[in-house]
Amino acid sequence: MSYRIPEALIGEENARLAAAQAEDYAALGRRLRRAGVDIEVISARVAAFAVAVPTWGVGTGGTRFARFPGPGEPRGIFDKLEDCATIHQLTRATPTCSPHFPWDKVDDYRELAEFAAGLGVGFDAVNSNTFQDQPGQTLSYKFGSLSHSQKAVRDQAVAHNVECIEIGQKLGSKALTVWIADGSNFPGQSNLDRVFDWYLESMGEVYARLPGDWRVFLEHKLNEPAFYSTVISDWGTSLMAAQALGPKAHCLVDLGHHAPNVNIEQIVSRLIRAGRLAGFHFNDSKYGDDDLDTGSIDPFRLFRVFNELVEASARGAGGFDPAYMLDQSHNVTDPIESLMVSAMETQRAYAQALIVDREALAGAQDANDVMLAHRILKSGFVTDVSPILAEARMHNGGAIDPVAVYRASNYRKVKAKERPAVAGSSSGIV
Numbered sequence: 001m002s003y004r005i006p007e008a009l010i011g012e013e014n015a016r017l018a019a020a021q022a023e024d025y026a027a028l029g030r031r032l033r034r035a036g037v038d039i040e041v042i043s044a045r046v047a048a049f050a051v052a053v054p055t056w057g058v059g060t061g062g063t064r065f066a067r068f069p070g071p072g073e074p075r076g077i078f079d080k081l082e083d084c085a086t087i088h089q090l091t092r093a094t095p096t097c098s099p100h101f102p103w104d105k106v107d108d109y110r111e112l113a114e115f116a117a118g119l120g121v122g123f124d125a126v127n128s129n130t131f132q133d134q135p136g137q138t139l140s141y142k143f144g145s146l147s148h149s150q151k152a153v154r155d156q157a158v159a160h161n162v163e164c165i166e167i168g169q170k171l172g173s174k175a176l177t178v179w180i181a182d183g184s185n186f187p188g189q190s191n192l193d194r195v196f197d198w199y200l201e202s203m204g205e206v207y208a209r210l211p212g213d214w215r216v217f218l219e220h221k222l223n224e225p226a227f228y229s230t231v232i233s234d235w236g237t238s239l240m241a242a243q244a245l246g247p248k249a250h251c252l253v254d255l256g257h258h259a260p261n262v263n264i265e266q267i268v269s270r271l272i273r274a275g276r277l278a279g280f281h282f283n284d285s286k287y288g289d290d291d292l293d294t295g296s297i298d299p300f301r302l303f304r305v306f307n308e309l310v311e312a313s314a315r316g317a318g319g320f321d322p323a324y325m326l327d328q329s330h331n332v333t334d335p336i337e338s339l340m341v342s343a344m345e346t347q348r349a350y351a352q353a354l355i356v357d358r359e360a361l362a363g364a365q366d367a368n369d370v371m372l373a374h375r376i377l378k379s380g381f382v383t384d385v386s387p388i389l390a391e392a393r394m395h396n397g398g399a400i401d402p403v404a405v406y407r408a409s410n411y412r413k414v415k416a417k418e419r420p421a422v423a424g425s426s427s428g429i430v
């Protein structure tokens with residue numbers, strides 16, 4: 001049996017911090033009560049919030065220049081699931097992980113599902129990969145996949161997506177996320193209209209294979225690896241595709257996939273309005289698709305996104321059921337620490353958005369009291385909700401300070417012994 005962090009260690013660490021936590025929680029509770037907010041209601045909602053962990057995120061990531069692997073990296077999907085389970089054990093915020101195929105392929109999916117269940121984790125959306133060629137693959141995706149000029153390549157990409165659905169069914173997944181790298185590097189390289197037709201035709205075939213209770217998430221991305229045009233470049237294109245495909249198709253917002261300075265929360269608002277918001281790949285960025293840790297660069301933007309989500313949920317927006325996932329590349333940190341902190345940052349933004357006085361905000365908006373409206377919104381963001389997050393974790397059996405317990409456990413050192421490095425491991429993305 002491989003090493004797992006003993007529950008007793010969580011108990012010990014929590015006992016050490018319990019008095020301070022109780023004091024901070026009570027103080028925040030009093031402060032919120034003065035503003036008409038019941039802290040218990042907020043804590044309960046945070047405790048019920050979950051975000052999925054990407055299996056590709058638990059390995060050390062890299063850039064196109066290099067990857068600097070760390071000790072004890074997962075060597076395959078079984079190790080990755082252990083790490084995902086550890087993240088959930090301490091944060092109680094990540095009950096599912098989102099697998100990526102063919103990276104996470106195994107011979108026996110029943111065994112994989114049982115292994116995951118034994119660790120207490122389930123499976124979220126399955127991700128297809130037609131942005132790389134795999135060893136032994138018949139046709140190349142160098143010039144595209146679902147929108148390739150040649151039908152045989154498109155067929156191969158469709159078949160891979162259908163296989164992902166079939167695998168996902170065995171794992172208890174209910175959605176397929178499709179991100180394609182298709183696009184062009186040179187003006188004139190491809191016909192911008194024709195490639196969209198091919199994409200729609202291919203995705204129509206994938207869509208037809210979706211089980212009744214499944215959804216497909218279309219993930220747009222403005223650039224990279226294609227640097228002149230991408231086929232599914234933005235939310236407008238994504239929405240056009242989703243509407244053409246049918247009601248099971250929704251648009252996924254990866255926070256790093258937009259032009260600089262784009263108002264992402266407004267995109268979120270529009271997609272909710274259209275009833276087509278699939279959910280998120282959370283991460284943060286300063287320049288492009290940097291895949292930095294969620295909330296590490298611009299936590300206010302994350303808060304503004306959650307403000308739209310809380311607003312939509314409060315008004316009972318139709319078809320509103322977003323899937324929350326992290327999608328990050330951890331190049332210089334321990335991926336487990338990054339993913340734990342990122343999961344907690346999504347909960348922080350959620351809690352901050354929950355404490356905004358929506359009635360007062362609407363009143364200030366209607367009265368055109370600009371400064372008051374801005375300050376009401378901002379009051380959520382500037383409130384330190386950390387005691388709420390810790391309380392929610394404790395309530396769910398997690399750690400008051402997940403990173404401290406993780407470090408005290410020496411998990412990574414133990415794993416370094418348990419997981420001797422193997423050549424060609426699928427850890428991390430370069």
Ligand code: RM4
Pocket residue numbers: 056100127179219221254281289327429
């Ligand atoms: C892409 C995109 C996808 C992810 C890959 C690894 O940029 O964000 O969601 O599957 O990276």
Ligand code: MN
Pocket residue numbers: 179219254281327
């Ligand atoms: Mn993504």
Ligand code: MN
Pocket residue numbers: 254256257289291327
């Ligand atoms: Mn990305």
